[in-house]
Amino acid sequence: MITLNSLSKIYRTDEIETVALENVNLTVERGEFLSIMGPSGCGKSTLLNIMGLLDAPTMGIVEINGIRTEGMKDKELAVFRNKTLGFVFQSFHLINSLNVMDNVELPLLYRRVGSSERKRLAQEVLEKVGLSHRMRHFPTQLSGGQCQRVAIARAIIGNPEIILADEPTGNLDSRMGAEVMELLHRLNKEDGRTIVMVTHNEEQAKQTSRTIRFFDGRQVQ
Numbered sequence: 001m002i003t004l005n006s007l008s009k010i011y012r013t014d015e016i017e018t019v020a021l022e023n024v025n026l027t028v029e030r031g032e033f034l035s036i037m038g039p040s041g042c043g044k045s046t047l048l049n050i051m052g053l054l055d056a057p058t059m060g061i062v063e064i065n066g067i068r069t070e071g072m073k074d075k076e077l078a079v080f081r082n083k084t085l086g087f088v089f090q091s092f093h094l095i096n097s098l099n100v101m102d103n104v105e106l107p108l109l110y111r112r113v114g115s116s117e118r119k120r121l122a123q124e125v126l127e128k129v130g131l132s133h134r135m136r137h138f139p140t141q142l143s144g145g146q147c148q149r150v151a152i153a154r155a156i157i158g159n160p161e162i163i164l165a166d167e168p169t170g171n172l173d174s175r176m177g178a179e180v181m182e183l184l185h186r187l188n189k190e191d192g193r194t195i196v197m198v199t200h201n202e203e204q205a206k207q208t209s210r211t212i213r214f215f216d217g218r219q220v221q
């Protein structure tokens, strides 16, 4: 379960101050599939990054599975994030010089899991996303939809309970987008993972989510 309490985020540079989030409150229940929609620039990515402990709020509380994250040291935060959360981004964020299997294994490398166990788990998650036959391919040799499925395999290899996806189908055509949505749907329904997705696609959100919330940078409705 994720609780965000009175969350604010102000980006400051020398000259400019941007209030991206102002006093936002949100609760995500365990096992929920939540879609967050809202206009461009309203702070959805900022919200997701803070929820995923990739960025810190200016003010407010982030609590994940009963653990409050303020005051955690960087290393502690990284360990907690790696164990609890999986990320999927619009632009996949795969490393083009590594093949599919090596990309998928990366989170386990940071956890110092041994090589044979890494390979076994990578094979398992690649089977889950329907890409075990593409293990030795490189990202540039795959379609966008396949790249996103590799990114999802990487997100779930450490068995995180929560998956955060920021416009996961934003770079895909409708057929490939549908494949990726089907996969996220299964990860929620069959595996019971909590999913929070930012999207501009209302149809997709309606088909997949249990909950859709609209966000304007201040309030989540």
Ligand SMILES: Nc1ncnc2c1ncn2[C@@H]1O[C@H](COP(=O)(O)OP(=O)(O)OP(=O)(O)O)[C@@H](O)[C@H]1O
Residues within 6 Å of the ligand: 011, 012, 018, 019, 020, 038, 039, 040, 041, 042, 043, 044, 045, 046, 047
């Ligand atoms: N690193 C940053 N430094 C300064 N301002 C930022 C930074 N990141 C985001 N912003 C500003 O914060 C606001 C919210 O940005 P954010 O990326 O969260 O919006 P978004 O809802 O995800 O938009 P989109 O739908 O276009 O992806 C915007 O006004 C943006 O310009």
Ligand SMILES: [Mg+2]
Residues within 6 Å of the ligand: 044, 045, 046, 166
């Ligand atoms: Mg965004």
